[in-house]
Amino acid sequence: MGLPGARKISDLNPGTRLNIKVKPRDLPYDRSGVVQFRNVILMDTSSSVKGEKVITLKLENGYNVMLDEERIRIDGVLDDENIFDSEIRDGGPARTPSSVDSDEELPPITIISTGGTIASRVDYTTGAVHPVKDGSEILSIYPSMANLCRLDVRTVMNELSEDMSPREWVVIARAVKKAFEDGARGVVVTHGTDTMHFTSSALSFLLRDLPGPVVLVGSQRSSDRPSSDAFINLEHAVITASRAVLDRVVIISHEGPSDGTSIIISGTRARKMHTSRRDAIRSIDSPPIGRVVGKRIELDIPPVRLDPARKISIVGRFDRTVDMIFIHPGISQEGLDSMLKGKKGVVIVGSGLGHVGKRLIKVLKKHIDRGMICVISSACIHGRVDLNVYSSGRNLIGAGVIPSGTMTPETALVKLMWAMGTAGSEGKDRIISLFKEDIAGEWGSSTPFSEGL
């Protein structure tokens, strides 16, 4: 420190093992003398407070301490082997190959890795949760998967849930199509949970004539934690993909706070209903179509017949000039007007049965009259939109809006994007007829009673 030629600790690479001496910090009492720490690991040199570098060191007892750089004197670098360079840091000494040779009798399953918590690990230097580098790393985290099926892991992107857009939906759809064409019995898509229900809706509209199940799965707790839900979620997703007699897009989620039972939710009926609970993704206005209990699948829908020879296809695309507006008492006419400017389509999340204040109906009508398509859903999330009960609803119908039944606002949005993208230049009537067509159970037949909301 200060001596010519003396090395500063921040000049060393993180991962270096060293002995150090530490001077006392500023304290409101007298303290003299230095404290020696042997065999510490330099973890991080990048943070600072008020211009002073703060060094993170791992002590021999496992604790990290963060000390001002000027307090630390290097008392010997132990060896040149950097602990972070060793191969164990990146997912285990022996890298598992991306496809595993296992029993030929087991069903072939493709895992399409897109990122998200389920495919993330802690970055120990920055302290943040980051996606894994490739799908093979998933296998090193979840080695038991190899006993359930013949696995083929394909990484198509590495995006957190919030970074997904319609472009990614299409990329995923193509990867699913390719996987089935390559002979997969079922496909698992690992995905962040935040926008998973948008993606599941999008895949439900795009993918037709599925020869087997497409199972989206994520986790709420990263897999570095002993308590992570990723293990059981992925296991249940793989079980569903390899054994369930289903030809649609579904999501696997914890049934409740306990590990052990998962629900299978239809792709167009799912919604993330909690910021952090394991059972955050629920089936809205429709019971789950099945459960996975331990290793057993229980389906609660009329049986279908799977045809491996069925030729999967992708139908349509997405128009991104659609927006969603959450109606609230503070919205002014001018505000709504400027939000709608230039939009070809909008999903209005109205109050209650789907209502919008009468001052705003005029604004909507103005834009509908210029050709904008306006779909109404409800901020209640649960329950059917009904515009016939109150006059403001009837006025909305008069203005030319389209109620979206029991669709969640998110499903309605994806559906409208899909209908507009797919209709292309065919015009408004075609868009409306595509929107009103029931493609993947999104319109629902009735709203059954369920305990709790």
Added chain:
Amino acid sequence: MKDAKKVSEILDRARSWKDIDLLSLGLKVGLEVHRELAGRKLFCSCPSVLSDEEGFIFRRRMHITRSETGDLDDAALHEVSKGMTITYQAPPTTCLVEMDDEPPYGPSKDALETSLKVAMKFGCDMVDRIQFMRKIVVDGSNPSGFQRTALVGFDGFLFTEGGTRIEIESLCLEEDSGRRIGGKDDRPVFRLDRAGIPELEITTRPLMVPPESVKEAAMNIGDIIRFTGRSRRGLGSVRQDINISIEGGARNEIKLVQDLSMIPVVIRKEAIRQALLVESSKYLSGMNVKENELAPEFHDVSSVFTSTVSKVIGRGMEKGGKVICIRLPGFKGVLGRRMDRPDRIEMDDKTIRPGIDDVRVLGPEIAFRARSASGVKGVFHSDELPSYGISKEEVEEVASRLEMDVSRDAFVMVCAPEKTAYLALEAVMRRVKEAFLGVPSEVRRPLPEGGSEFMRPMPGSARMYPETDIPPLDIPYELLNELSRDLPPTRTELLENVMNRFRIGKETASQIVDLDLVGTLENICNDGSSSSIAVRLLLSVIPEMKKGGYDIDRIPNEILSALVDNVSSGKCPRECMGDVLVRYLERRAGTGDDGEPEYLILERIVNDVSKGMISEKEARDIIRKVITARENLVREKGERAHAPLMGPIMNLLKGKMDGRRISILLREELDKHRTSIE
């Protein structure tokens, strides 16, 4: 290193295990004091209280993860390999954070400040930023699979009351884990009321002091936390982990010693246990046992016991069990080795209570390993046979079946279904192999009589990585400076303070301190002159009422304080304090809250109680009459007439005036009388 021969000499010289000078064995003790803090939990706003309710019940499984530096931890693996399903109870006092279904909130400011104050009291050096870590704990006690903990201060010290300097290695602020309610080992049940309660963990450097000083250190360290006024009381709120080693032995951690008075016994028994293991390994290394002799070879000796009178074996075989046996080469006398020396401690052999009056080593340890691996109860070794109804002939027959050298070898025998027996004996062999190496490093659970049993292998240090949900926290100088104005006292300091402020003796002060009544005393005692009344109230009146079943906690401090004032000013006789409080409680229970101010209620009761009282003037009249009647006595004894006069005066004034007041009045009247005569 002291060689095993020297250990043997020390053991041989001792009259009993209670006699041995542990420091001569090279005893080192590391102490970890844990104390919970009151208030809110460390990472959510739930209260730090235990609950009687089960609440919501859910189940989880734990999975292996890699720790920060990539090593899988032995201790973590040991737990996970058991394949547990864990049941949790979430009482209404808990929330999603304890359930690991919501990320932690920022750490409790109160707990953090308390930890800094305690660290400063020890004169610790401090980190500049606090980083919380995740310490992997996959025994299921925490739904997240880790315990959050942060190193706050390091390198401090304290002097115990006895003057021993104790070096503090570190002070950590951590969250407590769930409370084990029951369930089997692989299906434990935990209640989450305790999960997340903040606790301080203070770790000493290795202490080379007598066990009694370790106990004192534990008490004095715990006291400093207690004297912050922020520590939680009640069952399990204080506990010690004790790391013990001797030269040639190995660090063993005895977990969760709750009773301070047990600390010296725990240390002594562990040190002797290690000494015996060191001695045994030395002995075994001289037996020339070959590696291949230690491959477990199971012998079915059931046919030896077809007509046994041993109830344990008879019953086991009736249930379809077999008697399976292994030979332990060179182990004769080693399994039964124990430290008691009945001949030299002048005791009758029969009075030796196993595990209490003696220290046993490999015998109980192999039995425990067998039991925890397989659940079998009937494990016997040849050093303890014949016994348990197993005859000498049967023992000899087994030995001959095993073709063992009875002057050199031992055997271990299990009566159980075949598969279970194999599991048990394999676990026995694992422990037996360790015996050659000396002392294995283990985490051990204390037993009631001061011994301990195996819990799990000692964890390595690679079981921690950063808690990424909580950003590192700056600890600026200004904060430390502000907190340094309100540091907790040491026990010695507090005692002196209490003695001086309230003018009471050391013994009374100790009682006040030990019962956590310093704060109450401050609240109810307005000046030093009334402290004797307040102390009497706290140490005698209230405990007696508690014994009588009165709910003293319902009496607010302001009432106690007002009562002390009333007694102090003579409005209420000292003897009536209990009576006043009983009436107060009856009134509160009878009418509920009728809106009457507390001080008025008390005033009314005091008036009622002292109705029979007389005024000072009346009292002086009566006293003067008595003095006049005993004129001769007063003339003869002068001011020493006070004592003989008190009796007759008290007979007249009892219950009408406070006794001390009477005494003062008598002295004054005596003085007046004597002056008037002169």
